[in-house]
Amino acid sequence: MLTAAATARNILPEMKDRSAGIVVKGSRFAPSNFIGLMGITMHFERGAEIVAEEDPAEYVYQVISGTVRTCKLLSNGRRQIGAFLMEGDYFGMEARAVHCFAAEAITDATIHMINRNTAFAAAGRDPEIARALWDITARSLDACQQHSLLLGRKTALEKIGSFLTEMAERQGSHAEIDLPMSRQDIADYLGLTIETVSRTMTQLECAGTIALPTSRHVLVKRRQELARLSAC
Numbered sequence: 001m002l003t004a005a006a007t008a009r010n011i012l013p014e015m016k017d018r019s020a021g022i023v024v025k026g027s028r029f030a031p032s033n034f035i036g037l038m039g040i041t042m043h044f045e046r047g048a049e050i051v052a053e054e055d056p057a058e059y060v061y062q063v064i065s066g067t068v069r070t071c072k073l074l075s076n077g078r079r080q081i082g083a084f085l086m087e088g089d090y091f092g093m094e095a096r097a098v099h100c101f102a103a104e105a106i107t108d109a110t111i112h113m114i115n116r117n118t119a120f121a122a123a124g125r126d127p128e129i130a131r132a133l134w135d136i137t138a139r140s141l142d143a144c145q146q147h148s149l150l151l152g153r154k155t156a157l158e159k160i161g162s163f164l165t166e167m168a169e170r171q172g173s174h175a176e177i178d179l180p181m182s183r184q185d186i187a188d189y190l191g192l193t194i195e196t197v198s199r200t201m202t203q204l205e206c207a208g209t210i211a212l213p214t215s216r217h218v219l220v221k222r223r224q225e226l227a228r229l230s231a232c
Helices: 004-014 116-125 127-153 156-171 183-190 194-206 223-231
Strands: 040-044 049-051 059-065 068-073 079-085 102-105 109-115 176-178 210-214 217-220
Touching: 059 116, 068 183, 079 127, 079 183, 109 116, 116 127, 127 156, 127 183, 156 176, 156 183, 156 194, 156 217, 156 223, 183 194, 194 210
Parallel strands: none
Antiparallel strands: 040 109, 049 102, 059 109, 068 079, 068 102, 176 217, 210 217
């Protein structure tokens, strides 16, 4: 199956006059205004690969709907998830000429793709576009720094507390959280085993901090306690 970039190479030459209007909802990972450039919008089914590791970094991607994970397989077969991307989030602003991480659809997802060279050329003409691209890059760097801290210096309980707090903030709800990703995804994002994730979730539930009607739906009972764990 062709990845998004390979498919776009076949489609974009036929789309000289097509543009896509996109509405972006608030997210700490996304700029407040869309950069508004011509591109292509594609739909991916759950589990589909959007970008492969070492694919040429030719496009900037924006999640219009659904949830995407960026991930990398290590030499020992283990997987590291770099980020969970939701509606309004961007990815693909690579420092190298190729993608370091693959991108996969966790749920059915709609993705808008903008050619990087087109975006950079437009940024040279339009300060608003330049600021939007800078904002995308700066937010991505901030997310990487926060993830580095999460992986390196926090206990399992603090990691889960930080993760749930982040998901609540991104979904704009402090009372309940929907988790589109699996427990294994969460484990690979936090550098834990799936058993530790499940055990820590149960620990938080027994402490009355959260309730778990299902494994994918979390009710926040003690918001301040989650915030305390996140701040550790």
